[in-house]
Amino acid sequence: MSDVQAQKPSVSLFYNPRVRGFLYQAVLIAIVVFLGYEAVVNASTNMRARGIPTDFAFWDRVASFDINQSLIDYSAASTYGRAFFVGLWNTLLVAAIGVVLATFLGFFVGVARLSQNWVVAKLATIYVEVMRNTPLLLQLLFIYNAVLTPLPNPRNSLSLGAGVYLNNRGLVVPDPQFAPGAGFIPLAAAVGLVLALAFRFYARRTQAKTGRIYPVGWISAALILGLPLIAYVAAGAPVSFVTPVLRGFNFQGGIRVLPEFVALLIGLVIYTAAFIAEIVRAGILSVSHGQTEAALSLGLTRAQNLKLVVTPQAMRVIIPPLTNQYLALTKNSSLAVFVGYPDLVQVFAGTVLNQTGAAVQVIAITMAVYLVISLVTAAIMNIYNRRNALVER
């Protein structure tokens, strides 16, 4: 740099391309910062001028409204901040279960669309096309009204046996009560999991060395499910159930799954699964048929071919767009507000916003929460993707 300038002392610094480059960048940043600053100051000045709160003092005030589904302790005497976490957990609950179920259903339908069976393939195609091409909100409203209306009232509940009842207030199941010895059961499950992983490692090494193949799946399942069962019996059956009883307007005791939750979950799952099915289909088709032919001629079975040859290669194509679908499902869960499910948007950006009047703060917090959830999801998927990506040598 100094050499260049030494050679051309007559050129002004202003005409130096690098200096000018920095200058323009600096001006651009200054303008962006200025506009952002102006927007914030302008909003808060106007809000103050109209007597609208601009602080977060509402967070610790008593909410005095009730929420009908809460994973944490909450009552009308709790604070608005507590209500925020109730909504957040409800959003995370429906999103987490939704992502898992949508993945399974999506993979199933995606494979079904490629099936040799004409009827199966066509049914899968119809499902995908109908779900992908109608608005999610309409599907949700349809499911909510279709799930609700035909169900009987609590006094005429459908008994599904074992203390499980279905009515238009939701699904009531017995509430498990854990006696002191119950702690051994999850412990046994954890031990089973560790043993299963160790066995899988051993089996792989044996296969690499000798070619002998163990039934890893069956043995793992036996370990993970069998050990807790043994622990349950050994500890003298420490788990009892409180069976729901019909008293007054509805069942008392037991755990109730809200119809709003079910409607939202089903809606999100079948909608998102249609997109995932297409992603899976594209992923499988992206693996050249030559790979399958090569695998079969090496003597691998069809199942081994799918598991060891096709899927690992397809996953590289599947994961990035799959991440998008997970993000979309999480964000779409905010449509809960239309079916009365108390998610973050319904509770916090709805009732709390309205009762406190702190619109700007509440919406900003809500957006930040969705941003964080999305970024975390994307980060996890990126780590998984990096592990599966083609290693270039």
Next chain:
Amino acid sequence: MKFIAAALLTAVSLGVAATGAQAQSGSKTLEQVKQKGFLTCGTNTGLAGFGLPDDKGAWTGLDVDFCRGIAAAIFGDGTKVKFIPLSAKDRFTALQSGEIDVLARNGTWTQSREAELGLLWAGVNYYDGQGFMVRKKLNVSSALELSGASICVQQGTTTELNMADFFRTKGMKYEAVAFQNIDEAVKAYDSGRCDAYTTDASGLYSSRLKLVNPDEHAVLPEIISKEPLGPAVRQGDDQWFNLVRWTHFAMINAEELGITKANVDEQVKTANPEIKRFLGAEGDFGKGLGLSKDWAYKIVKAVGNYGEAFNRNVGEGSPLKIKRGLNALWSQGGIQYAPPVR
């Protein structure tokens, strides 16, 4: 390069101009309304008797007539109103942001809404209280028997809070099923999702008309809260606040003076000085409000007096058939009272 610099400069100055313009908005609501040529009124998404579009798409209701009254006072024409239907959840934000000029949407006047939301209530055009509606076949005769019930409610309302207070006070359990809109809440109640539906008593009567079988439902006798419903405006524009408040008072005074939509033209010729002042035949009481002196005449001519508006929308002349009760004039056993025009 010069082009880019010029473009950036323009962008900055536009940004400043835009922010500057925003800081100014809302200071002179009346000027803006006159400039626009119509009033923007926030109303209910659909509550019979208060704010509901009829089969031809024309808005009707007590709150709607109130907005028409304001428009008549300003323009001499009660049709110069643009109605913006708002859910309970969105209504205050719409008023705060300046999207609407006045909010006449059966909103309850509370301390925190004035002290914390930056709003002002211009008056009470309907004294109400919260009640419960249940199916007759449940054989429930009192709200005290609702322990364990599922109750549908519209979220973001005082109703939601009163209900929580009521059940807390009585030590009873219940399930609140909250919906964004009245329609969704009523539909969920009608479909059997809830044992009871709660809102202001007037709203219960009006929602009952929308149910599949209105006769199968009964309103419980308990009124668990005070719900003074009325029009609200933003703080910081006293003249506009006065105009809205006196539109309400004008309608009540008109009823008290016996001035109706039908006889207002004859009343102008009366010898009664009180009526002459009121209708602008003597003195000028509109100037301070930013209106012409016959402002009250225009209101009555367009929507009639308070009693007429009440009867037409929620009273005997409507399907709701709600009694005047608290909403009768102070001289007739109610608490509707207006300061005199003088």
